Structures are given as structure tokens and as C-alpha cells.
Amino acid sequence: MQHHYAPDFDLASMPDPADIQNWIEAGLPGAKARVEGDGRHFEAVVIAADFSGKPLVERHQMVYRALGDKMREEIHALTMKTLTPEEQAEAK
Numbered sequence: 562m563q564h565h566y567a568p569d570f571d572l573a574s575m576p577d578p579a580d581i582q583n584w585i586e587a588g589l590p591g592a593k594a595r596v597e598g599d600g601r602h603f604e605a606v607v608i609a610a611d612f613s614g615k616p617l618v619e620r621h622q623m624v625y626r627a628l629g630d631k632m633r634e635e636i637h638a639l640t641m642k643t644l645t646p647e648e649q650a651e652a653k
Contacts, residue, residue, distance in 0.1 A: 576600070578596040578598050579596070581594070581596045581603055581605060582594045582596045582605075584631055585605065588628065589611065591611065594608075602639075603639045604639075604641070605639060606642045607642070608645070608649050609623075609645070611623065613645045617643065621643060
């Protein structure tokens with residue numbers, strides 16, 4: 562009897578960091594993103610003036626909205642840091 566292993570994801574369809582960066586920047590006009598990851602787990606730093614005056618939870622929700630269904634279907638885990646341009650300048 563032969564057994565065939567069928568992974569729960571297709572390696573060819575796994576996003577790379579550049580995909581995630583493009584999706585975030587397309588969904589948050591004016592934002593700049595830097596993304597690193599291995600195809601399943603990603604870390605993103607997102608800088609956007611639209612984050613100004615918004616709490617962390619709302620900033621993260623904005624990024625999740627930008628990613629839409631991709632967050633459920635293609636991205637297993639995403640850790641993010643969200644900053645305004647001013648916060649980024651202060652952090653340097």
C-alpha cells in the first residue's frame with residue numbers, strides 16, 4: 562500500500578517577503594514596508610503617516626486590512642512594528 566504525503570500548503574504558492582511588502586504598500590498608499598521572512602513566518606516594519614495619532618491596535622488593523630484575505634490564506638504568521646515617519650526618525 563502506498564501512502565502519499567500531501568502538505569497543507571503548496572511551496573510554489575508561498576509568498577516571499579517582497580510579495581508581502583508590495584501588498585502592504587499597495588493597500589496603504591504612502592506607506593513604506595520592510596519585510597523579512599521564510600515563506601511562513603514574516604516580520605514587517607511599516608512606516609506610514611496615516612498611523613499618526615492611532616493606537617498600536619488600530620495600526621495593526623490597518624495593515625491586516627491592507628493584506629485582506631492573504632492574511633488568512635497565504636501568510637501563516639506576521640509580526641509587525643508600525644511607526645510614523647516621525648517615530649522612525651526618533652528611533653534612529
